[in-house]
Amino acid sequence: MEGSMKADSLGNRQETQQEAQQQYKVFPILFAMLLSGFIGLFGETALNVALTPLMAMLEVGPTTIQWLTTGYLLVLGILVPVSGMLLQWFSTRQLFTTSLIFSIIGTFVAAVAPSFEILLLARVLQAVGTALLLPLMFNTILVIFPIEKRGAAMGLIGLVIMFAPASGPSISGLILANLSWHWIFWISLPFFVISLVCGLLFLPNISKLTKPKIDVLSIILSTLGFGGIVYGFSSAGGHGEAGSGWTSPIVIGTLAIGVLSLLLFSIRQLKMKHPVMDLRAFKYPMFTLGLILIFISMMMMLSSMLILPMYLQQGMAVTALTAGLVLLPGSLLNGLLSPVMGRLFDKFGPKWLVIIGLADVAVVLFMYTGISPTTALSTIITLHIFMMVGISMIMMPAQTNGLNQLPREYYPHGTAIMNTLQQVSGAIGTAVAVSILSAGQASFLSGIANPESPENQLAGFTSGVQGAFVFAAVLAVIGLIVSLFVKRVKVGAEAKPEGPMH
Incomplete structure (x- = not known):
């Protein structure tokens, strides 16, 4: 009898998915979501190469200008965790x-911003838009695509999530070489308008509104927890004059508040009948393993994306535009390969894709530990291409396989958890990498007779960068060990932690 009920339930679920597939205009929905997601995430990093000239134009120092990035990440860290609740309260x-x-509105205000304060306000508005869109994009894909076709669809999301922020510095570098920084935003604006029109025409309401009771204390704890951690790590990891350092009272205080608030938030969520972020999703083992792999991958990728351009400019004396162009082939290939990896995932499952990808990344990062001022740019481009191919083999399969194991009622919470941890992992990865770089540089210079000479300064900086890549390589090895436990989630078994094979 129980088996019959399971079969009926499975049959109904598959039938519902088939009806949904016929009902939804999948391509216009995907176009609207992916285009707006791409431009939103492009904006996350597009301003990075303009920060130095902006300091002179807006008459602010490095600590102040850093807020254009930190403020953006902070809003994402605060809003994305409560997105699971928003998906249950408001229609698609x-x-x-x-x-x-x-x-x-944020992009328009940024395009006409006459001062730093107005530009910072614009960045906050942009971040609100991106924070609402990312979980919605994942949740929509999970609903409109049946489980056996999700890999290819999630691969397209992978193209957006990986390529957009990676291409930001390169594209904005080209814009800045010919136009003013305002054009970074003027060029983005029409794409948002096109996405909005397309969404209004074709996007139906696909989410089921349950309108759970809003727990104000949970939202406060979530804001203090995730906001404190993102701000603390971002402040500690800032480099140059903008870096507060790990001993700063502000960094120690915000991290302590963040960790304590997060602990109280987690305890409260597990005791609530309708939590803001349902942490019971962690009882699904492939979802948890997928999260660990994504966390590690984002730390590796974002720390490398920060350290490598720094070394190219400061250690190898290339321009910001050249540094962006060196990283562009790998980033472009990573984006183009994400849909291919999605189709391979649909056909073969995640295990070998993830294992091969992590082995590839581990080898590349180990080779980066020998980087020096005499390393050829062609070698760095080749290594970066191999690393980004490996990342594309890890991220999408781990993400899709993990979300596939969740039952539908956990989709909003699963996507919220996944997107939140991506923001947190980026802040942690870059902060730790920069700290290792600084510590390695200081350690090298403390042991030599003439630390002020340019040759020794360069050697010290190189030593610090090599140490940061050792950190990333260790992460890759940990990820490789975790990947050995990944199993493919069977179609129809997504609603049960260890479901029967069908």
Whole structure:
């Protein structure tokens, strides 16, 4: 009898998915989501190469200008965790429209911003739009695609999530070489408008609104927890004059508040009947393993994306535009390969893709530990291409396999957890990498007779960069060990931690 009920339940679920597949205009929905997601995430890093000239133009120092990046990440860290609740309170069209309106207003204000304060406000508005859109994009894919076709669809999301922020510095470098920084935003604006029109025409309401009771204390604890951790690590990891350092009272205080608030938030969520972020999703083992692999991958990728351009400019004396172009082939290939990896995932499952990808990344990062001022740019480009190919083999399969194991009622919470940890991992990875770089440089210079000479300064900086890549290589080895336990989630078994094979 129980088996019959399971079969009926499975049959109904598959039938519902087939009906949904016929009902939804999948391509226009995907186009609207992916285009707006791409421009939103492009904006996350596009301003990075303009920060130095902006300091002179807006008459602010490095500590102040850093807020254009830190503020953006902080808003994401605060809003993304509560997105699971928002998905249950507001319809798909309401959230999509609100997200695009924030993005459009923020981008327009940034394009005309006359001062730093106005530009910072614009960045906050942009971040609100991106924070609402990312979980909505994942949740929509999970609903409109049946489990056996999700790999290819999630591969397209992978193209957006990986390529957009990676291409930001390169594209904005080209813009800045010919136009003013305002054009970074003027060029983005029409794409948001096109996405909004397309979404209004074709996007249906696909989420089921349960409108759970809003727990104000949980939202406060989530804001203090995730906000404190993102701000603390971002401040500690800032380099140059903008870096507060790990001994700063502000860094220690915000991290302590963040960790304590996060602990109280987690305890409260597990005791609530309708939590803001349902941490019971962690009882699904492939979801948890997928999260660990994504966390490690984002730390490796974002720390490398920070350290490598720094070394290219400061250690090898190339321009910001050249540094961006050196990283562009790998980033471009990573984006283009994500849909291919999605189809391979649908056909073969995640295990060998993830294992091969992590082995590839581990080898590349080990080779980066020998980087020096005499390393040929062609070698760095080749290594970066191999690393980004490996990352594309890890991220999408781990993500999709993990989300596939969740039952539908956990989709909003699963996507919220996954997107939140991506923001946190980026802050942690870059902070630790920069700290290792600084410590390695200081250690090298303390042991030599003439630390002020340019040759020794360069050698010290090189030593620090090599240490940061050792950290990333160790992460890759840990990820490789974790990947050995990954199993493919069977179709129809997504609603049960260890479901029967069908």
